[in-house]
Amino acid sequence: MVSLLCCGPKMAACGLVLSAWGVVMLVLLGIFFNVHSAVLIEDVPFTEEDFKGGPERIYRLYEQVSYNCFIAAGLYALLGGFSLCQTRLNKRKEYMVR
């Protein structure tokens, strides 16, 4: 059976740190986009048209971006889980060699 271990200990640790940071930051960003925070207006990809007819269209855009952030956060959670497995496998391998 092919060994599931594909990353070294350092790469797994980096992956873990990046995933943790990614999950926290993207979830928070998602929440802030969801409550239509004004500070993030520049990041919402609006066009000229969206400004007609009240703020509803802009709000929909905000929410779309927030769902994207949550999806990315979920993907980072998966990546974090994978990195965690890799760290555990690395530890086990190190333990067995000794």
Added chain:
Amino acid sequence: MGSLFRSEEVCLAQLFLQSASAYSCISELGERGLLEFRDLNPKVSPFQRRFVGEVRRCEEMEKIFTFLQQELRAAGRVPGPCPESPRAPAAREALRVQEQSEQLAQELREVSRNRASLCGRLRDLRQYLHVLREGQRFTSLPAPLGSPPRPPALSEREPILDPSVHQHLERKISFVAGVIHPWRVTAFERLLWRACRGYLVASFVEMPEPMEDPATGESITWVIFLISYWGEQIGQKIRKILDCFHCQVYAYPENEASRTEAITRLHGQIQELSVTLEETEKYLAEVLDKVAQVLPTWRVQVQKMKAIYLVLNQCSFDVTKKCLIAEVWCPVQDLTQVQDALRQGSYQSGSSVECFVQRVPTSESPPTLIRTNKFTAGFQSIVDAYGVASYQEVNPAPYAIITFPFIFAIMFGDVGHGLLMFLFALWMVLYEDSPRLRQGTNEIWLTFFEGRYLILLMGAFSIYTGFIYNECFSKATVIFPSAWSVATMANHSSWSAAYLATHPSLTLDPNVTGVFRGPYPFGIDPIWSLATNHLNFLNSFKMKMSVVLGIVHMGFGVVLGVFNHVHFQQRHRLVLEFLPEMIFLLALFGYLVFLIFYKWIKFSAADSMVAPSILIHFIDMFLFTSNAENLPLYPGQVPVQVVLVVLALASVPILLLGTPLYQWCRQGDLTVGAVPVQPLATGEQEPLLEGQEAGNSVNATTEDVESGGHSRDAKHLDFAEIFMHQAIHTIEYCLGCVSNTASYLRLWALSLAHAQLSEVLWTMVMRNGFVGLSYVGGVVLVPVFAAFAVLTVAILLVMEGLSAFLHALRLHWVEFQNKFYVGAGYKLCPFAFAPDTWE
């Protein structure tokens, strides 16, 4: 006072050690690590010192240890660190260690030699076996059915005559068999052909398994050759050629039966030899085990012994009292501990007379000792990197614990980056005892690890200033609702759709009621991150903040000088130096700080059109001019400013001439040869001429005699020096006030750079992740965020962090410390047994 405030009192002391108990006393002192020994025999070469024999013995033992360690390493074992730290051995024990180590080394050498020779023999036998086996193929009788298949490994040269035909020839055929290096085969063949053409038959075949070359140790596939020839001359020629090519020759039995018999015999020999070799290897492993067990302890013991003898070499020997006298720098606090250690040492060596320590007065400046713990050590080291504090001078380190991270944070203010830095340092601090972290070999990692508490504080303070600047990864946080109301402005100005279409940029006027509802409770209002004139506001704010902080920092530095003046009994400097310095600083730059705060408080948005410019007022103050368009900040401003400038200018000559004139007057009141005039910078000790021991201390007597006789001349010369020194100090201080204040503007510059870099990174990298509106955008965001994260760490944390660290350090070293710090001391390096370093 606490030990971090200024360095401890250190005194010169003499230890009187009985010859019998000297070794154990020094061992005891070394274990405790309290004193710094001074070399009392500086002119004696290392070969003439008293204990050179013992030192040599230690070095010989160390040579044996190195050999043992090399053997261990060659066998692939790593000697572990010493479990507990053993004390330096007494003479008897040292002898035992030496004998045992020599014995082990001898054993190891013998066993290794045996093993090597056994291996060589085994290899020989194996080669012979192969030669015989392969040779069989050429000289065995052909099979009766058909021609034998040609062995594929035969060389191109076929036997000229069928070997079986030889049986019928009259001449006797002889064989030579052996092994040759594969690279030499072609040359060998050619030479044989040229030399003995036609009278020999040479066959070459590769050995089935590679074997080790005894010379180089690498594994080579040897080539077996079998030469059949007839004639004695040919035989001799062949043998000479074989000699030249360094071939291994084996006796090749002529007939079949003896060959098979030889093969079986060889098999048996190889078997026996393998068994013997195995036994030897096992014994070697046992010896190595023994060595690995005792070597670490021995190493440490001998290291300590050598260190003790080197220290004993520095003592001077008093023949009359038969004791060794050592001169040490000892912290006054530890004198009782030293006496205790000496008592222990005497007791251990079983001597009846006790060794004792006696304090000795000196006029030399003692070394600086500041005791730190793991937290303060980092801050003390960044202060010491510039210059070790002079003896008993005020130590800037305790203030640096707060001011350094704070000034760093002003240049680095961002909540997100500060949080990352804080978490990284927290991880290092929480796991600081883990051996994996402590024993890293990478120098850069070790530098970060040593400064983990620094980084922890820097991160924490950066989070604070991040909230003040209201920046989190370049985005503002809206913790409290913004104080500006766009709706009110829109309603007031009744912005129509046409107006909005033609005016891309709209102004929120705070003079309209309801638009600006008061200052934001903490930090900068988040609406500024959406404003186009964000930088206009922020620059003004940050520049003023930098100037204010700089002047406060420098004023604090001047105030610290007071402690020095008081401690060194130089109260005249309080009036003649501190006072003019403070007046100069406060009259000019303190007034600037006052103007800044006054304008912030007094002027509001209502009179912003006519608000006076502080800069122009400040320039006019120095030039004694006035500008009609620039309204005064408060009534009576001009006369106040004139008074302040005059006051500041008047303080300069006081600063320049005050101290030298005072000292000149004082000296005029004194008679010749009386109390010597105090030196300027350093503190002084008790008067000389006390307690001269029979074992002379190097410095006390001679200097005293000289200075008494030359006091007048020396002072006269010194006066010119004092004047010069004071002039330089005055110029440096006055010009420095101006330039250093401007230098603090780097706080503004770096914080601006950090904010802009952060914003650019977000706009150019992270924003691309939000562009996709379909759900695919979520997947695209993953690599975009990864890139953002990597660049944040690389550029904003590492590069900007190092840059801000460097500038904060410079501000401390130059702008802050040159107001009060001399930094001309040297550290106390106590004699202590260094922790085990294992190469």
